[in-house]
Amino acid sequence: MRDQMEFKLHKTPFFIGDLMLLGAAFFIYFQSKLPMGAWQIFFVVVCVAGGAWLGIMPFLLEYRLTLQLAQTKGIESALGQLQNLEQVAGQIGGATAQWQEIQEQAAKTATVAEAMGRRMAAEAKAIAERIGLKRDPMTQVRDLSVAEQQLVEIARALSMQSRLIIMDEPTAALSETEVANLVRIVRALKAEGLSIIFVTHRLDEVFRLCDRYTVLRDGHYVASGRVAETNVEAIIRMMVGRDVGAGAGPWRSTPSSAGR
Numbered sequence: 001m002r003d004q005m006e007f008k009l010h011k012t013p014f015f016i017g018d019l020m021l022l023g024a025a026f027f028i029y030f031q032s033k034l035p036m037g038a039w040q041i042f043f044v045v046v047c048v049a050g051g052a053w054l055g056i057m058p059f060l061l062e063y064r065l066t067l068q069l070a071q072t073k074g075i076e077s078a079l080g081q082l083q084n085l086e087q088v089a090g091q092i093g094g095a096t097a098q099w100q101e102i103q104e105q106a107a108k109t110a111t112v113a114e115a116m117g118r119r120m121a122a123e124a125k126a127i128a129e130r131i132g133l134k135r136d137p138m139t140q141v142r143d144l145s146v147a148e149q150q151l152v153e154i155a156r157a158l159s160m161q162s163r164l165i166i167m168d169e170p171t172a173a174l175s176e177t178e179v180a181n182l183v184r185i186v187r188a189l190k191a192e193g194l195s196i197i198f199v200t201h202r203l204d205e206v207f208r209l210c211d212r213y214t215v216l217r218d219g220h221y222v223a224s225g226r227v228a229e230t231n232v233e234a235i236i237r238m239m240v241g242r243d244v245g246a247g248a249g250p251w252r253s254t255p256s257s258a259g260r
Contacts, residue, residue: 015055017051018055020051022048022051131158132151132181147182162194163194163195165189167197170182170198203235206235210227212224215239217240222238
């Protein structure tokens with residue numbers, strides 16, 4: 001509305017011209033003798049028609065200006081919408097490019113992850129075969145037996161290229177067959193140069209597996225040495241603090257001893 005008001009015409013000149021023409025028509029009419037001549041009638045008609053034309057001309061011009069303004073506004077609005085569409089198209093193009101880039105990155109990541117997964121599966125299978133664990137690498141640990149879970153712990157240490165493995169009472173919950181398998185694995189790892197701290201209260205395991213021993217009693221260090229230079233009676237004496245017969249069974253449940 002403000003833009004339309006700016007194009008309103010000043011109508012006073014038109015109204016003055018209209019009044020002058022009508023006044024000229026009345027003047028000719030009153031000054032002429034009746035009946036008026038052809039030229040007098042012609043001038044009266046011209047004056048009245050001119051006055052009428054001047055009376056409606058400003059309104060017609062305003063109407064045309066209003067139409068032109070509306071058309072201009074429509075064109076400006078259409079241009080604005082086109083510009084908005086161009087911006088939206090640019091944004092969509094940018095988003096599409098970003099999405100394609102993300103898809104490419106995702107595809108590359110999936111390829112790398114797949115390769116890593118295959119490599120990890122191959123490494124896990126090789127380590128499992130190395131320690132005699134005959135299980136699918138994708139099996140969940142909760143579905144494994146206690147002995148198999150111990151093998152998984154050993155496999156994890158081997159996967160990290162550990163050079164020292166600590167086993168705390170590893171045979172406590174194993175059957176004789178599982179103990180024999182663990183002994184085989186420990187000997188194989190020793191042969192490969194790994195160091196193993198084997199904590200146990202079963203002295204037969206110390207003499208089967210260990211090169212050196214360390215005895216603890218009540219949480220305190222007692223003694224250590226080479227297994228080949230001692231015997232069961234001496235280790236029992238260090239464990240309990242007094243002489244006990246080697247065949248007296250209770251030494252198997254006394255505080256723990258450790259061999260390496």
